[in-house]
Amino acid sequence: MIKLLLMLLLALLARPAAALDAAAVRELGFGDNDAKIAAIAALVAEGDPRAAGLLQAFADGELSTSGERVLVVQGDAGFDALSGAKLEALPEAEAREDVVVNNRLRRELGIAVAALRLVSPQRETRLAAARELAGGADQAMLPLVQKALGKERDAQVRRLLELTAATLELKTGSRNSRIAAIRTLGESSNPATKPLLLGLLEKRKDGSYAEPDAELRAEAHKSLRALNGRLAWGDRLSLAFAGVSLGSILMLAALGLAITYGLMGVINMAHGELIMIGAYTTYVVQGWFRNGPHFDWYLAAAAPAAFVASALVGMALERAVIRWLYGRPLETLLATWGISLMLIQAVRTLFGAQNVQVENPSWMSGGIEVMTDVVLPWSRIVIVFFAAAVLAGTWLLLVRTRLGLYVRGVTQNRAMASCVGVPTARVDTLAFGLGCGIAGLAGCALSQIGNVGPDLGQGYIVDSFMVVVLGGVGQLAGTVYAALGLGFANKLLESWSGAVLAKIAVLAFIIVFIQKRPQGMFAIKGRAVEA
């Protein structure tokens, strides 16, 4: 990116237009460090975007001197630093001397280049430059920043620039402009401004304030309070979003389990591997779309494919193995564990033990920047809605269709359902396939935010069982509440105690909870007693 920009700028340089400040360019090459810094400031003050290329080349260590001239050397090509014209012959290496860049100069150069980029026509360049300046700008930049602010139309860049300008004014400006600056800072939501305001309120050792003006201090107090409030909201917002996001993922992973385990009573330890199959199906479908024009829409094909692939595998398993173990949950557990081992190894054999790369479609990359430092990634937002859609679809399927009616009937009373003509064996297969298909959808969603590897499912199996156990067996509502609750609890605790301890605390909580309510949050009331 920088190289490309440089080319562009150098191409501009090459045009025989008004040249840069010749004295400043000379100083860059021959002056001592202080003179060089002064020259950099002079070039920045001029505000010529072409100087950015030269300064960037300087920062990259491409500046040389040869005799009286200052040169930019890139590989075998040389350019005149002043006019930008390409040299016909590059002087021999012995006849040149590199201009040394030390850390102090590099810092100055970085900020100077950013300042000059502020006037670039591309929004992205300006945004990046404004971000860099917000990190640490120099007093000398103030006029330039204000000039750029005068021309800037983009809201995001403007916000950053206003902040930078306020920071600078706070240090040197007149009393009125300082008060204005404090107010501007109070309106920001950037955590970096907090130390600035705190600095104003600091007390020296002898009890006097660092800032003698009481009115200024009061303003700073007010701004600080507003800022703190906003930052706290930002934290809360990102925490809530992380909770919803994790909850929706857990729900996707557990929803299939709520059908196979919750409704049918089949412990399927291979559930995680069906999620993995969904993720790998997404990977394969992505491969077909790779070089086509519709790559952005591959998910529209991948989601149904993942559903079908996992559902088929699940139905095959039900027919081949699980059917023979109904009513023997412990044996089912062991057999399905065996299945999961074989599926993992099969995927390793087919795709290799390494993770495979699943790319987001372009419309899913990036995110909404709600505040500085609070970015909600599109991929996670999409997954939240996807989870809601899958949940709605499953619910409709269970309560509004004949298959759903059969499934519920078989769950409630298998013998009676069979008596009135429900083909229970087929219903079992289809319901199991449905649960597994939903696992496949979960895999398709997970492939967008995490690694896709043979061990993908292993990480979710304990969590999804916890969701089902916590939610209670026999219905979907419990699964939804349990998933969201666990997601929130996990993220909340994480912000206090770190990820691992949070996980342990949640597991401990579930173990205790099960003591109190062994049937989960939403137990089906009835007379079903263990045989």
Added chain:
Amino acid sequence: MTRLYGPRGWVAIGAAALVLFAVFPLLALAVPETSGLHLSAYWVTLIGKIMCYAIVALAMDLIWGYAGILSLGHGLFFALGGYAMGMYLMRQIGRDGQYRADLPDFMVFLDWKEFPWQWWNTGHFWWAALLVVAVPGLIAYVFGYFAFRSRIKGVYFSIITQALTFAAMLLFFRNETGFGGNNGFTDFKRILDIPVTTPATRVALFAATGAALIGTLLLARWLTTSRYGRVLAAIRDAEQRVMFCGYDTVHYKLFVWTLSAILCGIAGALYVPQVGIINPSEMSPANSIEIAIWVAVGGRGTLAGAILGAGLVNGAKSMFTQVLPEYWLYVLGLLFILVTLFLPRGVMGLIPGSRSR
């Protein structure tokens, strides 16, 4: 005596003891290495390791085969016993570690200045031996008390034990827990001030494991043939009826559950000095669930079957991981499926005349 085994059974146990305590040590120590009969260190360690697993399998058979409780967290108790012994072994390294410090290397690496509280007194063998028994026993007792009291059973219990070992694994992966994090303990030098890797020490550990195995078998047999064992089997088959008969099933289950955890801890403590490493992956749910398949392959509720199953599966595992490593998971997976579908009584069920349960 006669209650435990018939004459044939005692002869078999005597023969096994003879092989473990006389023949193998002789082959390993007295027979020169050039001879074809020599038992190399590799085999001594492998058989010793499998005997540790066999003790775990016996412990599992006690609760699964006789009390009908399938634990998917027994790897935790095994690892806890191993860690308790590991702490002692780490202390025995003394100043011979990489950093020549009083503290174990990983603590020096973390810049700790003194032993954390968990390590209190672990320099003494008797304390470590006490921990080997007490820690798994206590954790199992507390966990079991709450679980059995609220009548958690069947699959629910299995899943919660799995969550328990999973949580413990996460905990032990942390450096702050004080047990070496990811790497666990390794590079042991001495046990009871004797170098741990010499052939004689290896054989001694091997014999100790053999003795523990035979002792566990006899204890389990004695327990299961007693009146207590009959109540246990009744609980397995119809817990509610046993309760209606006036038995407090919680304490019956709690006793065998705690005993089983302690046996696992002892097995872990014997395992660590022989294998030379203990790390949190021993607590992974996959390891614990594998224990169940050893018992299932051998045959549940037979005790001898548990030993047989542990030997068969682990023998096959070490063979496959050497020759065809990529196929081992297929074999193990198939074992899980085939045994549950077609061999509900395990290999012991194939032997005519063997009365299971």
